[in-house]
Amino acid sequence: MKINIPPEEGDFYLSESGFRVFTEQYHLKRGYCCESGCRHCPYGYDPKTNSQ
Structure with a gap:
């Protein structure tokens, strides 16, 4: 089951292109x-x- 986890501090950064990573x-x-x-x-x- 997929659930939506809201991003918190340290969960992402912005790339030089402005994308959320x-x-x-x-x-x-x-x-x-x-x-x-x-x-x-x-x-x-x-x-x-x-594959994983």
Whole structure:
């Protein structure tokens, strides 16, 4: 079940392009991999092989 976790201090930073980049801290709080190839994914997802 996917739940919405509101971001808190340390959950993200803004990239030079102005995009919100979620940190490992946020991904761990969320509790699952979204399989989007996130930069700081702690679950080991590889978008090239589509596997964790």
